Amino acid sequence: EDKVVQSPLSLVVHEGDTVTLNCSYEVTNFRSLLWYKQEKKAPTFLFMLTSSGIEKKSGRLSSILDKKELSSILNITATQTGDSAIYLCAVEATGNQFYFGTGTSLTVIP
Amino acid sequence: EPEVTQTPSHQVTQMGQEVILRCVPISNHLYFYWYRQILGQKVEFLVSFYNNEISEKSEIFDDQFSVERPDGSNFTLKIRSTKLEDSAMYFCASYRHPTSGRPDTQYFGPGTRLTVL
Numbered sequence: 001e002d003k004v005v006q007s008p009l010s011l012v013v014h015e016g017d018t019v020t021l022n023c024s025y026e027v028t029n030f031r032s033l034l035w036y037k038q039e040k041k042a043p044t045f046l047f048m049l050t051s052s053g054i055e056k057k058s059g060r061l062s063s064i065l066d067k068k069e070l071s072s073i074l075n076i077t078a079t080q081t082g083d084s085a086i087y088l089c090a091v092e093a094t095g096n097q098f099y100f101g102t103g104t105s106l107t108v109i110p
Numbered sequence: 111e112p113e114v115t116q117t118p119s120h121q122v123t124q125m126g127q128e129v130i131l132r133c134v135p136i137s138n139h140l141y142f143y144w145y146r147q148i149l150g151q152k153v154e155f156l157v158s159f160y161n162n163e164i165s166e167k168s169e170i171f172d173d174q175f176s177v178e179r180p181d182g183s184n185f186t187l188k189i190r191s192t193k194l195e196d197s198a199m200y201f202c203a204s205y206r207h208p209t210s211g212r213p214d215t216q217y218f219g220p221g222t223r224l225t226v227l
Contacts, residue, residue, distance in 0.1 A: 034216065042218035043153065058123055088153060098143070098216070099167040100153040 006101035023089030114219035133202030
């Protein structure tokens with residue numbers, strides 16, 4: 001059975017800390033891995049990763065995929081209270097099916 | 111910024127009733143999806159739709175569910191006879207502009223909260 005596992009399930013940090021969120025997957029016919037941020041309602045897209053070892057960066061967020069280890073990490077540096085959210089990892093398989101992890105709940109306290 | 115819209119934002123229904131959830135995907139996107147998220151649980155894939163037909167569906171998407179793209183803009187999810195366990199947030203998403211030149215992005219709608227009593 002295809003699956004996506006995220007860790008940790010939840011994390012509480014202080015503003016200014018750096019956090020690393022993990023996603024591992026066992027999905028046949030892997031096509032891409034996506035990271036989303038879910039605050040109150042709909043997930044919003046952060047990154048799509050298709051190639052191993054190439055870091056994608058957007059401001060204080062960055063992510064990288066390791067296809068050999070079947071995993072990805074999402075880094076957030078200098079965290080702010082506005083980073084508090086659930087971070088979802090999803091894997092796209094060919095056939096246009098997406099498998100989501102349970103998410104990591106991040107709380108950033110001032 | 112283009113966006114996916116969904117209506118209604120909240121639907122309350124009695125068990126056994128039919129509901130239709132509506133979505134307007136981003137124009138010119140090629141693939142459309144429905145997901146659901148039961149409160150406190152993970153996002154679950156229901157179905158993907160391409161070229162006017164279902165391309166993939168999950169085990170959750172049984173005979174009680176159907177999807178349609180009746181007029182080239184709306185994308186609907188119908189639940190024929192709702193059960194209590196259908197209570198969830200239902201998200202629509204669209205994907206893949208053929209010529210945008212941007213990295214492919216799956217855009218989610220704001221969701222419809224379905225409450226079955």
